[in-house]
Amino acid sequence: MLTGKTFLITGVLMESSIAFHVAKIAQEQGAKVILTSFGRTMRITQTIARRLPETAPVIELDVTDQEHLDSLAERLGEHCAQLDGVLHSIGFAPEGAFNFLEAGWEDVSTALHVSAYSLKALAVAALPRMSAGGSVVGLTFDASFAWPVYDWMGVAKAAFESTNRYLARDLGPKGVRCNLVAAGPIRTTAAKSIPGFEQFEESWDSRAPLGWDVGDPVPTARACAALLSDWFPATTGEILHVDGGVHAMGL
Secondary structure, rough: OOOOEEEEEEEOEEEEEOOHHHHHHHHHHHOEEEEEEHHHHHHHHHHOOOOOOOOOOEEEEOOOOHHHHHHHHHHHHHOOOOOOOEOOOOOOHHHHHHHHOOOHHHHHHHHHHHHHHHHHHHHHHHHHHEEEEEEEEEOOOOOOOOOOOOOHOOOHHHHHHHHHHEEEEHHHHHHEEEEEEEOOOOHHHHHHOOOOOOHHHHHOOOOOOOOOOOOOOHHHHHHHHHHHHHOOOOOOOOOEEEEOOOHHOEE
């Protein structure tokens, strides 16, 4: 499905990462993948990269560092002539952002910068290498509702989803699609950093018509791989739910 394509994949930290499984599926389907990491996590990502079917190169990218963004296209040239897609699997909020009424702007602005604005920043930075027909795919947690404990991260995800729609508008004429996958809760490193995340784990399976396994990132990863492929040539600005059906249910 992905033979001959090259993808830039962010957010590979552990084998439990959704991004790791997107990279694995992409390679199994014939693609070349390039991973990103930065700072102290570089060594972790380089180690995890060796657990893929084929060891993937890792380049440094902090999406809040404009120098990293400005040089991304040039540095990608060391590994590929062009990109066919980018996976945005980046999110962070300081602990204070998980208290809605008491959070200060410093914590909130960090959450918005890393978890929302970075989608635009990454897409624009990769654009010089993107081929016509390329695809930007991001991971979200349905921002249609005020979830327990999610607080300003939920607001950041709402901004993230809006950013995707504007990117779809502006990158469509350049032949680039922009879509999101709204995943149910997955027990990843990022999820474990959210205070009270176990509330989602305990209730999601019982609410999902298809059931839900918080320890299985593969269904979400498959959806990402499909959106990165050529099988959705006329789909952009979309949010594809992979949550067992919870988004469609009432109380």
